[in-house]
Amino acid sequence: MxxxxxxxxxxxxxxxxxxxxxxxxxxxxxxxxxxxxxxxxxxxxxxxxxxxxxxxxxxxxxxxxxxxxxxxxxxxxxxxxxxxxxxxxxxxxxxxxxxxxxxxxxxxxxxxxxxxxxxxxxxxxxxxxxxxxxxxxxxxxxxxxxxxxxxxxxxxxxxxxxxxxxxxxxxxxxxxxxxxxxxxxxxxxxxxxxxxxxxxxxxxxxxxxxxxxxxxLAMCHVDLTIEGTSAHAGKAPNEGANAMHAMGTTIENAYGIPRHADGMTRVNIGYAEAGSASNVIAERAHMEAEARGETTELMEFVKERLERTARSAARMHGCQATVDVVSESPRxxxxxxxxxxxxxxxxxxxxxxxxxxxxxxxxxxxxxxxxxxxxxxxxxxxxxxxxxxxxxxxxxxxxxxxxxxxxxxxxxxxxxxxxxxxxxxxxxxxxxxxxxxxxxxxxxxxxxx
The missing domain is CATH 3.40.630.10 (Zn peptidases)
Structure with missing residues (x-):
């Protein structure tokens, strides 16, 4: 030493x-x-x-x-x-x-x-x-x-x-x-x-x-969790609120968040999991995502749109979404x-x-x-x-x-x-x-x- x-x-x-x-x-x-x-x-x-x-x-x-x-x-x-x-x-x-x-x-x-x-x-x-x-x-x-x-x-x-x-x-x-x-x-x-x-x-x-x-790039890590209701996928699928379906809608719509005229933006959902078995309507889904922007303000724009997308997709399928900003950093x-x-x-x-x-x-x-x-x-x-x-x-x-x-x-x-x-x-x-x-x-x- x-x-x-x-x-x-x-x-x-x-x-x-x-x-x-x-x-x-x-x-x-x-x-x-x-x-x-x-x-x-x-x-x-x-x-x-x-x-x-x-x-x-x-x-x-x-x-x-x-x-x-x-x-x-x-x-x-x-x-x-x-x-x-x-x-x-x-x-x-x-x-x-x-x-x-x-x-x-x-x-x-x-x-x-x-x-x-x-x-x-x-x-x-x-x-x-x-x-x-x-x-x-x-x-x-x-x-x-x-x-x-x-x-x-x-x-x-x-x-x-x-x-x-x-x-x-x-x-x-x-x-x-x-x-x-x-x-x-x-x-x-x-x-x-x-x-x-x-x-x-x-x-x-x-x-x-x-x-x-x-x-x-300003950046934030975001955890998205969707809670639904499980049901038998064959006997009574109508009784469930499909968290996996809401997750799919969230992912598709997240990549549809518009780019911004003021500068570069990024969004990505890098991890997703849901469900327990092929014959069960998934009651829970979890995603890990990030939003980035050329400025802190542009990152905030993407983050807000990402949160809105998840909540709207959850409501569409009778579920509820929880959004947790895990960490972030400015430009x-x-x-x-x-x-x-x-x-x-x-x-x-x-x-x-x-x-x-x-x-x-x-x-x-x-x-x-x-x-x-x-x-x-x-x-x-x-x-x-x-x-x-x-x-x-x-x-x-x-x-x-x-x-x-x-x-x-x-x-x-x-x-x-x-x-x-x-x-x-x-x-x-x-x-x-x-x-x-x-x-x-x-x-x-x-x-x-």
Missing amino acids: NEPIRDRLVSLRRSLHRHPEPAWREFATTARLVEEIRAIGVDELAVGPDAYDPADRMAVTDDDLEPWIERARARGADPAVLERMTGGNTGAVAVLERGEGPAIGLRVDIDGLFIEESKREDHDPVSEGFRSEIEGTMHACGHDVHMTWGLAVLEAIAESDFSGRFVVFFQPAEETSGGGCPMAKSDFASDLDYLLAVHVGLDHPTGEVIAGIEKP ADSDPELQALVSEVAEGVRGIDRVVPAADFGASEDATFLMERVQADGGLATYLIVGTDHPTSHHTPTFDVDERSLAHGVDVLVETIRELERRHPVPHIDGVPESVGAEAERTEAEGRE
């Missing part, structure tokens, strides 16, 4: 990769982070409910947490840390107080996915011996890399002559959009001058850096001031051979809660991408990263933080600098070719 993190980036990332835990179950992961943070030495360390208000959490799981707690205990997790995470309140915030200077936040996410990792011999985690040890769960989106970056950057800043306040958010439950909101509402997010959020890969190759994303764009600064820094980082100041994101991320909070308080925020060669896409069983990107990410983030310290206060500007806009236009044009 005394060996500097910078000298064991690969081994740390692989260790984290072997033990993925899904949203609000990151017990062993948080305990490991706390162990590493304590070894670094910080001025404040908050775990679980000390880092945020549990009432602000979204997409809280109903599953039994005990097996995950027991697995963490068996791995040697500190019992006192596990006790602080009672009820699934995972995650941590680390703070360095280093006198006068800017307040800078860094957000990294920590949860894994319910994906069975490939057992193919040509999958590097298999051949190199760091495949997930938790069956059915995998770090298939690079959050093992993100945690490694967060710890390494924290260590580097702690050992430097940095002057200011540095806050690292080790955020749980990103994959379900459940953890960004409570972190953003916490006191740790107050009065930040700058916020950096970061992701690995996303189809950008090793050696490329995207200094800031634009147009992340928040990166600030051009930070895009320009990160671009300038990344140009001088060894191993980075291409810098793109801005690019459309096209997906959703609950880091936007923190970005929105900082921007509303007058600060600046950016969500940057550090490229990596990954053999298959994110959220697939054979996802992996080029481990050269570990050092790239640390260097870009550390140098950006030090440059923010030197230049503080970075002046706000109106619109995108000409160099940023021109490069973004060139990138878009290249993508069309």
